[in-house]
Amino acid sequence: MKSKLMNATKKSLLALTALATLASCGGGGGSSSGGGGSSSTYGAYSSPYISAQSFVNSLNSVDGYSDNELVKSEWDTVRSSWDSEDFFVIYDGEYDEYVAVSLQYIRAITYYDYYSSNNNLASEFRDIQDDHDFFDGLIGDGYGDDYEIVDYDYTDAWGEDYYVGFDSGFLYEDSEETTDVSLMAADKEKAAFYKKAADVSFAYSIDMKTSLSLVTLGSKVEKMLDRSKGEQLTKEDELALVTDIEKVTGASYSEFNEAANNTELKEDLVAKIAAKLGTNADNLENRLLPEVFGIDL
Structure with a gap:
């Protein structure tokens, strides 16, 4: 089980890194000045x-x-x-x-x-x-x-x-002008963070609270990879990431593994995580889990 867990974690590392750069690459962003959204339902x-x-x-x-x-x-x-x-x-x-x-x-x-x-x-x-x-x-x-x-x-x-x-x-x-350079940089970083969360929220049809959790997780992964500088992450890093993913989804990796080969458990798990993230089962199973967490049920 540990091997499956670590493999899933490494997939999630790649997926979450993509998530962390989603907004800056222009993917999945909000609507343009005259552009349309992703839905065509009246x-x-x-x-x-x-x-x-x-x-x-x-x-x-x-x-x-x-x-x-x-x-x-x-x-x-x-x-x-x-x-x-x-x-x-x-x-x-x-x-x-x-x-x-x-x-x-x-x-x-x-x-x-x-x-x-x-x-x-x-x-x-x-x-x-x-x-x-x-x-x-x-x-x-x-x-x-x-x-x-x-x-x-x-x-x-x-x-x-x-x-x-x-x-x-x-x-x-x-507005009051700030002359403190460090405060100006912090405000700019905060604005960029919320912009990224807004883009992810729009792209994956989830609320801002959930999106903020995902982007925070993605930022943590990004920092992990920067620290490792191409070297393999430690087991402590991977287990910490697993813990964070479990916290965001409300499900353990053992539940993911069990659901992978059990249709009834899979439906229950999808419903559980969808409720936790405030989305529907289809969006969760076909977009969020594979694209953001690197998990295919």
């Missing part, structure tokens, strides 16, 4: 990983002109309010207004189609604006919780523009 979709710039690009594509512009990205905008949402400011060419929009809000907007697309999101956002304009005579949600018109307020000595919310009265100002 239903409710969203664009959970869209950026502010991609949103503006899609507005231009849907509107048929390039007048919409990203004025302040989510990285450059801090709203003087109690909430922790990431706002950005755009010039909205459709309504000739400056508008502040919550990144979390647009990522949560639901639209109905046969696939996920940032253009579909932009079109749905335009419909929301049209409804607000028709019923209220003004775009915006009326409170500034999700999006609102903003007015130019002033420019500081460094040339940074500030805006104030029409509905909320909140100030949209420049």
